[in-house]
Amino acid sequence: MKPIYADLKHNSDAPLYVQLYDIIRSGILGGDMRAGERLPSLRSLSAQLDVSITTCARAYDQLYLEGYLDARPNSGYYVRKVTGPDRTGEKTPLRETADNPDTPGIHIKETESTGTVSGDPAYRCDPESFDFSKWRKCFTWVMNNSPEVLLSPQDPQGEYDLRKEISGYLYTARGVTASPEDIVIGAGVQQLTSRLAKMLREFSIDIINVEDPGYRPVRHIFRDMDFTLNKIPVGTDGLEIEKLPENIETAVYVSPSNQFPTGSVMPADRRYQLLEWARRNSSVIIEDDYDSELRYFGNPVPALKNIDSTGCVVYLGSFSSTLFPAIRISYMVLPERLSILFRGIRNEYDQTCSKIEQLVLAEFMKNGFYQAGIRKIRKLYAGKLDKLIEAFTRYGGDIVHAENTKSGISIRLEVMSACSPSELCEEAEKLRLHIVPVHEKTRTPGKAELILYYDQIPLNEINEAVRGLCSAWA
Numbered sequence: 185m186k187p188i189y190a191d192l193k194h195n196s197d198a199p200l201y202v203q204l205y206d207i208i209r210s211g212i213l214g215g216d217m218r219a220g221e222r223l224p225s226l227r228s229l230s231a232q233l234d235v236s237i238t239t240c241a242r243a244y245d246q247l248y249l250e251g252y253l254d255a256r257p258n259s260g261y262y263v264r265k266v267t268g269p270d271r272t273g274e275k276t277p278l279r280e281t282a283d284n285p286d287t288p289g290i291h292i293k294e295t296e297s298t299g300t301v302s303g304d305p306a307y308r309c310d311p312e313s314f315d316f317s318k319w320r321k322c323f324t325w326v327m328n329n330s331p332e333v334l335l336s337p338q339d340p341q342g343e344y345d346l347r348k349e350i351s352g353y354l355y356t357a358r359g360v361t362a363s364p365e366d367i368v369i370g371a372g373v374q375q376l377t378s379r380l381a382k383m384l385r386e387f388s389i390d391i392i393n394v395e396d397p398g399y400r401p402v403r404h405i406f407r408d409m410d411f412t413l414n415k416i417p418v419g420t421d422g423l424e425i426e427k428l429p430e431n432i433e434t435a436v437y438v439s440p441s442n443q444f445p446t447g448s449v450m451p452a453d454r455r456y457q458l459l460e461w462a463r464r465n466s467s468v469i470i471e472d473d474y475d476s477e478l479r480y481f482g483n484p485v486p487a488l489k490n491i492d493s494t495g496c497v498v499y500l501g502s503f504s505s506t507l508f509p510a511i512r513i514s515y516m517v518l519p520e521r522l523s524i525l526f527r528g529i530r531n532e533y534d535q536t537c538s539k540i541e542q543l544v545l546a547e548f549m550k551n552g553f554y555q556a557g558i559r560k561i562r563k564l565y566a567g568k569l570d571k572l573i574e575a576f577t578r579y580g581g582d583i584v585h586a587e588n589t590k591s592g593i594s595i596r597l598e599v600m601s602a603c604s605p606s607e608l609c610e611e612a613e614k615l616r617l618h619i620v621p622v623h624e625k626t627r628t629p630g631k632a633e634l635i636l637y638y639d640q641i642p643l644n645e646i647n648e649a650v651r652g653l654c655s656a657w658a
Contacts, residue, residue, distance in 0.1 A: 188224060190233055200235055201242035208243065212252050212263055219265035223253070250485055251421075251451020266453040267460075307618040308649070310642045313561055314508045315553070322547040323540070330543060338535040341526075342369020342515070345546040350501075350515055353549060357477065357558075359490040360499060362517040368526060371512045371536040373472065373502050377402050379533065380498060380516065381409045383525055384435055384468065393436040395423055397622050397633075399444050399472065402437060418443055422450030425457050435468040441476035441485040445596050445622050445635045447589025455488055462496040468522075469497045475505040477558050480566035481590040495519035503545065505593050505639070506558055513537055513545060565593065565639055568646060572638050575650035584654055586636075593639035596622065598631060599657060605632040611656045617641070617649060 190207045192200050211217040223229070226244065230237045244261050247253045253261045326334075341347070347364035354360040370376035384392075392406045396415035407413055416436070417424050423438050438458070440450035450458070462469050471488045479485065489499040499517040507513075518526055548554050569588065572595065576586035585598045597619075599608055605621035612619040618640070622633035641649055 187232065188229060192233060192235065201239045201246075204233070204235075204239065204243040205246050208247055209252055212266055217263045219263055221263045222259075223261045223263065225260055245481075246483055249449065249481070251449070251453060251455075264451070264453060267456050306613075306616070307637075308616045308641050308645065310640045312642070313564060313639065315557065315560075318551075318553045319544065319548060322544045322551070322553070325547055326540060326543045333543065334540060338539050340530045340533045340535045342367065342535060342537065343539060343542040343546065346513075346542045346549075347515075349546045349549040353554070354499075354501075354517070357555075358473065358484070358487045360487050360517065362489075362499070365527075366518050366520075366523045368516050368518065369535070369537055369542060370514055370516070372504070373474070373500055373514045374401050374405055375536060376500065376514055376516045377405050377470075378409070379526075380470065380522075381406060381411065383522055383529075386525055387433065387468075387521075389433050389435050389468065391429065391432070391434040393428055393434055395438060395443065397445055398437070399439070399474075402472070406437075418446055418448065420448055421454050422448050423454075423458070425454060425461055428461055430465060433466050435470055436462075437470045437472065438488075439472040439474065440488050441473055442479070442589070442591050444472075444474070444592075445594070447587070447591060447596065449485055450488075455491060458488070459492060459494065459496065463494045467496065470500065471497050472500045474500070474502050475592050477506060478562060478565060478593060479591040480562065480569060489517065492519070495521065498522065506554070506561065507545075509640075511541065511545070513541060561639075564643070568638055568641065568643055569595070571643065571646045572636075572641075572650065575647050576654070579651045579654040581654070581658075583658055594635050594637045597634045597636055599634060600631055601657060602630060603632070603657075605634060608632055608634060608657060612636075612653060615649060615652050615656070617653060 188204075188208065188211075190204055192203050194200070196203065198206075208217070208223075217223075223244070224232065226237050226240045229240045233240070244253060248255050248261065252264055252266060254264050255261055344364060346369060347367040350367055351362050351364045354362050368376065368379070370379065390410075391412045391414055393414045393416050394403050394406070395418050397418065403413060414429065414434070416427050422440055422443050423436070428434075428436060436458075438450070440455060440458075442449065458469060461467070469488065469492075473487050473489075476487065477484050487499065489497045497519060500514065501516075502514040503511050504514070545554075569590070573586055573588050576584055576597075580586065583600050587596045587598070589595065601608060605623075609619050609621065618637040620635050620637075622635055627633070638646070
């Protein structure tokens with residue numbers, strides 16, 4: 185067991201656990217810490233560095249979550265084999281997510297909303313999940329200060345102000361370096377995927393490797409555009425890279441930071457293997473980072489794009505989970521060769537995203553409201569998830585098992601029932617709960633695998649909703 189030498193700065197802006205995380209991570213990637221090597225215990229490291237055990241535990245837990253360490257019961261933490269370049273001189277991908285004061289900007293007086301919406305929504309909705317007063321103020325600011333901009337034609341690549349804000353946010357929150365010129369705005373990930381598919385054809389790519397199980401709407405887009413789909417199984421460490429094709433240019437669609445629907449996280453060594461596979465086969469990785477900010481244990485896992493040094497990763501992000509569902513604004517970050525191609529054909533496309541919504545979102549991000557909203561819903565959704573798991577434990581019995589992935593806006597349910605997944609979903613809709621099947625067909629007789637979206641269920645309705653659901657399914 186080698187001691188960890190860490191000169192921690194108590195007066196630094198970076199929290200102590202982030203500094204310790206970065207030192208250990210750099211040591212692993214640089215080869216100073218060998219695979220299989222045991223790290224000091226939390227107590228001994230705490231005494232050695234004169235910091236709290238909590239600080240050491242947070243650093244170890246984040247490294248374990250990202251796949252740099254293994255945890256062995258009654259033994260401790262060990263270095264995991266990670267084959268990657270020495271990146272000790274680069275910025276740490278970990279970002280502190282503790283509450284910070286809102287960024288100065290528009291000053292908004294908090295007010296209660298008294299408006300009502302007519303009609304009965306298909307699913308339950310939670311007005312506490314988004315602060316519409318701040319959005320309304322930004323909308324008013326745009327209308328009052330940018331009327332001439334609203335009268336000008338749309339930018340087919342997306343409004344520059346929004347691309348600039350996304351560029352800054354990705355660097356601070358996800359560790360991704362992206363120029364506004366490499367960012368493309370679109371009305372949802374599915375629409376962006378359609379554009380990306382046409383660009384992949386230009387590089388003679390006609391095979392798309394997809395996760396199984398995975399996000400079906402995107403899979404259907406590639407299918408409808410006559411791509412050959414190659415289903416790759418997903419394990420506890422994410423996509424099974426060994427089953428990807430060799431010696432042929434293809435693309436692979438993955439969600440490594442929070443795989444949908446299993447919730448698995450691809451560890452560091454597997455990420456480097458995936459990047460090496462893409463480099464070796466001149467292939468493209470499409471990284472869907474759809475709601476990675478919503479992790480309720482430790483900090484969000486750094487993006488795969490963060491460690492891409494060969495320019496093979498297309499990064500996809502969306503605002504639907506972190507703002508409100510009616511906002512159909514998504515974006516993709518293109519690597520150099522695809523970015524050059526898009527700039528040559530950009531005028532062939534119309535921008536399908538509302539210009540005013542793009543400008544309002546840019547103002548919303550510029551004033552720090554988006555970042556503050558992320559902190560708010562992380563706390564809110566973490567509470568919902570805890571209450572949900574507790575309710576399923578109480579009412580599910582031997583019928584329903586809920587899997588807690590400690591992230592995202594949905595959980596995976598295993599339901600022991602002779603009913604089909606579609607019949608179970610119909611019962612859920614009667615209770616205004618949004619549930620979809622994991623697979624198109626039942627794989628195991630007598631058991632259905634379903635996804636429950638819980639983000640819009642009000643906290644005070646969760647217990648009754650789960651009780652009613654389990655009763656209906658029983």
